[in-house]
Amino acid sequence: MISRILFLVATLLANAACASEPVSELIEEQARNHYGAAVPLEAEITVMTTSGTLSKAVGISAFWIDRKSGKFLANAVSSDGNEHRIAGYAVVTKKVAVPTRKIFPGAILTDADLKVIDVPHMRVGTFSVTDLNALVGKEVKSLLSPGRQIMAQAIREPLAIKRGDQVSIHFRVNRLELSAPGRALNDAQLGEPLKVVNIMSNKIVLGVARPDGNVEIMQ
Template identity: 40%
Template sequence: MDPASGRFVANAIDDTGGLHRVSGLAAVMVPLPVPNRRLMPGDIVAAEDLTEMRLPQARLGPYAVVEPEAVIGMQVRRMLPEGRPVMVQSVMQPLVIDRGDEVTITFSDGAMRLSAPGRALSDAHRGQDVRIVNTSSNTTLTGTAVAEGIVEVSR
């Protein structure tokens, strides 16, 4: 067998002892999640949006998602057509802060906790740095998006 092409040749013996040469193409089939409907940018992928399809491994690109867990709960970055493999770069962690959102700025140091109103200057995923404006003092800060509408600032 040629592992690169999947072509094989074998000798088979039938019930009467006759020798037959058999050749063919072997293909490893890989199960992968594909959308069962068109998903548009901004949509959050749910388990019911996916179905399993089996494709030959040779047809999969290096960036095709093969585990449903890697897609479920992600936000669609580029339109995902129905029945086509999902590429890693087509989905992202969901945004918890959108540019222009009103946010709560928090700061903690030991037992002291402070909070102030603010406005986001850019989009952010959970754990990502985001620039914000403290609307009370009109000061620009950089903090970490910790939850929907909450930015934590450290020293």
């Protein structure tokens, strides 16, 4: 009781030198202090009030939060020295890129396919790909649902060559370079090995996928 009175007195004295601040910012500061190292550097704290109408205060005289749910109770001190009970949730959130629509396998993700939303940190999957920049340009391997997190196993680098594609086979030895038309026998990303059949000799050779449908024969 005495400590609270001292806090109110100190708050009133400080109020002469400083202006009121948004209650949400004061609560966020309190929540960060309580969460401590549990809040990742890239995460944010989203404050939602369920009761209490005070928008600005000079300080928080008492604060309690349930770390699991984010539910909090706070006593905010207004500029006239009165305490106001504020209740709500201060949830640790992380920005996550999710699909804006249903996306089928084989599609290449673009900016228009994705949006960024705030997701409670505890609900972000271990294998979720959250960064929009890390998703754009990737090929979809399995069906993506709108608003759902994208797992790492659901995307991949686009295929450079697909099974059945007509390719150009290249073989180099010192300054000698030979080429022949071929057909891919399996899918491959850039730099991945694949089997191709030399259409001229009908022989199967092993090569490496290069850009523009080229295959470099492995020596």
